[in-house]
Amino acid sequence: MKRRGVTVLAGFVLAVLLVAGINLARVPYVVMSAGPTVNTLSAVDDKGRACTVGAKDAPKSCQNVIQIAKTDASASKGQLRLVTVNVQSSVNVLDVIKGWFSDEQAVIPYEFVYPPDRTKDQVEQQNQEEFKNSQSSAETAALRKLGYPVRVGVGGVTAGGAADGLLKKDDVIDAVDGTKIESPSQLIELVKAKPAGTVLKFEVTRDGKAETVEVTTRPASDTDKTPRINIEVTTVQPHPFDLTIKLDDIGGPSAGLMFALGIMDKLTPEDLTGGKIIAGTGTIDDDGKVGPIGGVPQKLYGAQAAGAVVFLTPADNCAEAKANALPGLPLVKVATLDDALNALATLRAGGQPPTC
Template identity: 40%
Template sequence: MLLSAVLVVVFGVTGTFVQVPYVAIGPGPTYDTLGDVGGAPVIQVNGRETYPTGGELRMTTVSLNDKITLFGALGLWASGRFALAPREEYFKPGESDEQVQQQNVQQFEDSQSNAEVAALRHLGYPIKVLVKEVVSGTPADHVLAAGDRLLSVNGKPVTKEEDVRAALSDTLPGQTVSVTFQHGNEPPRTVPITLATNPDGNTKQGFMGLQPIDRADVPFDVKVSLQDVGGPSAGLMFALAMVDRLTPSDLVAGERVAGTGEIDEKGNVGPIGGISFKVVGAREAGATVFLTPEKNCAEAASAVPDGLKLIKVTSLDSALTALGDLKAGKPVPSC
């Protein structure tokens, strides 16, 4: 009896205080990208006329519970709202919580920038090409800096990021090319850069050592105000909200639409993780329609709750077309 009592106490202490190498994943909060959070508009446009909107465009999230005990993990799992996954799937060995948080924040900020470029490109606004990053120790290092605007490379105009790669396609290591750029509000400058060998060992063309990125070239600012959210999956919903704010047509016309999807600067929508939990969170928030990346359709369809219609999307354009058809009562692509 004494031994049994000791084992019970040990098991109780272990289950209560000892953490397990798992995380619990479940439905997270949703945010209306057309609405306010904490008294501030989620999408705010300064310097340009905006239009009233109706309904909701809700971005969805996944909650992740880390540092859970055995009893805590069992309780979350037994609730039916959470799934357990090995911690190393979300936290790499040797990676601190702070590093993971920084990565999530950076992904979230990138999703905002990509959404802005995709939305404004769709609306016909001009695009400029900036230096996103300069690799240390490369030919571009100490010549160009992050944020510089690229105007021409190797004598060829640069109007989109692909132009930079195209301008170097016929070059060789050791060749000198001219680069015209603008730093801040300074006058444009043209400098010679001698290309190096690409460190990947597979590319024969000359290597400059910078990463270009498309950004909107507009005289107004688009700001996203949302705290304590990370990851790249809100991009599609941000882009839709920006288009809705900047055009007189009401995208959702009073509907409660939720969705998810990573977006790139061209407006292509990619798959995300945790969609089986996001559809649950969307329905609990009152959504009746869920915009679903094409490659997530099968998983979403296996978990979709009653009353939620899945619409398959592949791009910002396809999402806008589907919302227009939905408003008009026309068929829409479903999962």
């Protein structure tokens, strides 16, 4: 073989090896892109894929995302879609370069997602815990809006304590000495307001029936005269139906708003969607306040791909969302659950709700 041919072949081999090396070399970045969207009003399998409960071809894992029992759940012609972000944690140089030049992807340092003081498994476990907490807060906020307030309950009674044999686990404390109880802190303050040895009249709901119980407070100890009734205080939200959210393989708190809307849609006769595909994101707390989330640009692409007609956007994310707005996808500004409900009502009436 001539020297020139050898040089060309060697150059080709080196180029191939270089490209192969680039493909194998891992870099300290992650690439974020649009993840799957899920209609909270639908049924999905264990992979998050849409299915129909009871259909012949439905997998055994097919189940409603929001499950209602002991009462009728209404059906909707539209969709309420939560949006997610896919995080590619094992990337090479070419992945990063493509991500940098893509409007639909974001490249960020690995440590921003997986801090060095925590393992990847620990981060993912935290994301799962946040996801579960978001479901709990969504349930609380939605049920409050539907007229089921949070109430104070008895989580346990200390053996030999002041309330032993008088109050029982799972009692709901309605009032103390005629004062309606609306929070654990209020109950504690009422107990502490009078000296130890005071008889307090507790109005409770026990097994669905109203009862009145008198409890004599006791000092915390021989040296601490703070009055106590020796119970574990918890919060409960009694309602005459069973409510369960079933969705796996998604982490983080950002689905809270869409879960709350999905619960309300199923428990009210009105179709909140108006037959439209609504996408959105945002955390939610027990009081219905909507909080900001991450990955807004990627979530917008996911919403657009799902055919959404609007994107419910947390107020604190509006600036970022506007900077990454997509044609044909209005950004509806929401700071609370009420804002979201009002926006959907406006859409059903043919109007335009407030945007970012």
